[in-house]
Amino acid sequence: MLTEKTLQQLLDKLPRLKQEIQKVIVGQEAVLDEVLVALLAGGHCLLEGVPGLAKTLLVRTLSQALHLSFRRIQFTPDLMPTDIIGTEVLEEDHATGKRFFKFNKGPLFANIILADEINRTPPKTQSALLEAMQEFEVTYAGQTYALDRPFFILATQNPIEQSGTYPLPEAQLDRFLLYVKIGYPSEQEETAILTNTTGTHKAQVMPVLDANDIRQLQQLVREVTIDTDLVNYVSKLVRATRPDTTHIDYIKEWVRWGAGPRAGQALILTAKAFSLLHGRYAVTMSDIAAMAYPVLRHRILMNFRAEAEGIHPDKVTAVLLKEIERTTTRLS
Known part of the structure; x- marks a missing residue:
């Protein structure tokens, strides 16, 4: 059980963590918050953006600000499962002359x-x-190997140049806690990027949190309180994404498949992490609204008509937040 002093010291590290990352990453405040939320909630994150928007730099800088081991895997068409999991190699004990297989991670x-x-x-x-x-x-050759904890995967994908790619199926997309989209920087941010990256100065990122700190914060996230009315609100929000059970005509018209129960779990957990990241110990409606987009955008499947008309899941989420809020005025 953490003492109040230890707890406060731990929470004070979160603003410092953001400050260290922002030594290198200019702008992208919402993206940074969403990546940190995924880490605190114990899930994984999918980042999407066109080339040159610092997706890889963001992840690398995050790893520098955390006292954790980091590996980068460049996914290519010829990459095999053993290339990322590991493989067995035949070794010899020089003392006995016996040969044996050893798993190289x-x-x-x-x-x-x-x-x-x-x-x-x-x-x-x-x-x-x-x-x-x-x-x-x-699992390799019938043997199971536990991964280091905390274990955090940040996957990136490029929305353009789709030739020769293998789009992630819906079931696998659902495994990502958040689907984060990175947009172009503002004019002011882009000017700052050009200034900071074309000179001789190189920012030094110092580690702020270690593995034990992360594990404690992940446990603390689950202890953040959420009102029963807000849990009911999340349930109504997720159920309203399903065309066969919703009362909203917009959903019936544009959505083919809605989000499953995992979306509700993800929304509550990330809202708790978002609340903690901003120094609060209870979830509010604004926390849920902030996390609804990255939680739902890969869990709502649009129909062919919606795709043809350019109607995307974020538009559906915006409609849902307005419609469901009208029916739950006592939560506002």
Whole structure:
């Protein structure tokens, strides 16, 4: 049980963590918050953005600000499951002359994994990553190996140049706690980026949190309180995404499949983490609204008509937040 002093010292490190990352990353405040929320909630994060928006730099800087092991895996069409899990090699005991197989761990055995361009590797390798994400362990030759904890996967994908890619299936997308989209910086931010990255000065990022701190924070997230009315609100919000059970005509018109119960779990857990990240110990409606977009955008499947009309899941989420709030005025 953490003492009040130890707890406060731990929470004071969160603003410092953001400050260290922002020495390198200019702007992208919402993106940074969402990545940190995924880490605090104990889930994994999918980052999407066009080339040159510092996706890889963000993950690398995060690893520098955390006293954790870090590995980067560049996903390619010829990458095999053993390339990320590891493989057995034949070794010899020089004392006895006996030969034996030894498992050499792959790059997946680290605390933070950057899975770069995950949609460029075949489904067989993507599936190998799936077990690690869900079970926090991998299996090779019938033997199960536990992964280091905390274990945090940040996968990136490029929304353009789709030739030769293998889009993640819906079931695998659902394993990611958050789906974070990175947009272009503002004019002021882009000017700052150009100034900071074309000179001789190089920012030094200092580690703020270690593995034990992260584990304690992940446990603390689950202790953040949430009102029963807000839990009911999340349930109504998620159920309203399903065309066969919703009362909202907009959903029936544009959505083919809605979100499952895992979306509700993710929304509550990330809202708790978002609240803690901002120094609060109870979830509010604004926390839920903030996390609804990255939680639902990969769990709502649009129909063909919606895709043709350019109607995307974020638009559906915006409609849901307005419609459901009208029917739950006592929560506002």
